[in-house]
Amino acid sequence: MSVRIIAIINQKGGVGKTTTTANLTYALAKVGKKVTVIDFDPQGHLAISLGLFSKQHVGIDAVMLGEASLEEVIIPVRENLQLVPAGTKLQDIELLNDGGVQRGDLLRKALSNSLQDQDFVFIDCPPSSGLLVANVLFATEEILIPMASDFMALQGLSHLMETIRKFEKVLKKTYKTQLVISRYTASRRLSKEVVAKLQHYFPKQILATVIRETALLAECPSFGKTILEYRPSSPSARDFHDLASDFLIGKVM
Amino acid sequence: MAxxxxxxxxxxxxxxxMNTEEKPTDVVAILPKQAPDLESLASDALSAKVILQATQSIQNVMQLHEQLVDILRNTSDTIEVDASAITACDTATMQLFVVLKQEMLQLERNLVFDFPSDKFVEAADLLGVSSMLGVDKSAAGFF
Known part of the structure; x- marks a missing residue:
């Protein structure tokens, strides 16, 4: 079976993309899945979340620009989990104007016929809808959308879905799209209403476990640890453990 | 509107x-054919889409103007202009978009250019209005 490439995408910031990527991928690696995660946000926050505090790594930027091979830039970060850092030139790629449509195909080419020994490749997308996201949509067949349970996240999702539909039409493919509810506050009625709204528009596409908003999740990146390492017995660690299980077996709301 | x-x-x-199949907006109009039938445009439409054909010039700018005015009257929120097919766009058309953008801003509405072609971006750059129109170079030319 070939490797599954999944984009963790939402052009709205603060919805939990990097938190979801770091913790979900580690939870998958922990149950024995071979996972590669690509930090595709020029801010490099995923690498920091996984304990790489230096920004001087050569990364996916160099691979896309033909200056390095994927194998050269991969960094093992945990057992079964390896990271491809963003690299300092990723920001420049976002601003590329030359190269026509081909400049949207750099990531797909960089990943083609690579990482075949992996079960999953996850791409942590930047909070934008420019060239980097276009590259991701060229390269992937699967999308996982972290959704905060507030109104502005719904507005952002609407914009994202329009973009996705356009790419589907032009690239003549249909993405397997799933959502994960992040930053959920059970005590807020609005959170419940947002989830209900999402269930209406995305039936059987929302992973069953919601990720609750907790202070611990905000704390662990500064220690370079996932929540499953930082507080393994916390409710948040359990959330991500369950989410990984949902992802593997396809358990949805 | 929900x-x-x-x-x-x-x-x-x-x-x-998303309840409507395929179409992310309420209205799709093709230019520069005959004036589009906008009767079906719901009075509470939240957004409307205009798909520009390859050549936009002074010869069809009046028609575009009329259509945009109609849409503006009937649309409460956003006008999306699909400029992906543009191969030539003259000053008159750009001026129309600048005026429309200013009008939309005053009305607290949005004018959005979706995946503009390289030629459209080039024309906007040449006239110094790409920033004002919010034309996104990095997403240009894909479609």
Whole structure:
């Protein structure tokens, strides 16, 4: 079976993309899945979340620009989990104007016929809808959308879905799209209403476990640890453990 | 526009368009054919889409103007201009978009250019209005 490439995408910031990527991928690696995660946000926050505090790594930027091979830039970060850092030139790629449509195909080419020994490749997308996201949509067949349970996240999702539909039409493919509810506050009625709204528009596409908003999740990146390492017995660690299980077996709301 | 449940905390539903197949907006009009039939345009339409054909020039700018005015009257929120097919766009058309953008800003509405072609971006750059129009170079030329 070939490797599954999944984009963790939402052009709205603060919805939990990097938190979801770091913790979900580690939870998958922990149950024995071979996972590669690509930090595709020029801010490099995923690498920091996984304990790489230096920004001087050569990364996916160099691979896309033909200056390095994927194998050269991969960094093992945990057992079964390896990271491809963003690299300092990723920001420049976002601003590329030359190269026509081909400049949207750099990531797909960089990943083609690579990482075949992996079960999953996850791409942590930047909070934008420019060239980097276009590259991701060229390269992937699967999308996982972290959704905060507030109104502005719904507005952002609407914009994202329009973009996705356009790419589907032009690239003549249909993405397997799933959502994960992040930053959920059970005590807020609005959170419940947002989830209900999402269930209406995305039936059987929302992973069953919601990720609750907790202070611990905000704390662990500064220690370079996932929540499953930082507080393994916390409710948040359990959330991500369950989410990984949902992802593997396809358990949805 | 999605209806509000009396006790709901969500008044406006940004995802309501997803109930319609394929079309992310309420109206699609093709230019520069005959003036489009806008009777079907719902009075509470949240957004409208204009798809520009390859050549936009002074010869068809009046028609575009009329159509945009009609849409502006009937649309409450956003006009999306699909400029992906543009191979030539003259100053008159750009000026029209600049005026429309200013009008939309005053009305607190949005004018959005979706995946403009390289030629469209080039024309906007040449006239120094790409920033004002919010034309996104990095997403240009894909479609």
């Amino acid at each position: 209806k509000k449940n009396e006790s709901s905390l969500i008044e406006y539903d940004p995802l309501a368009w």
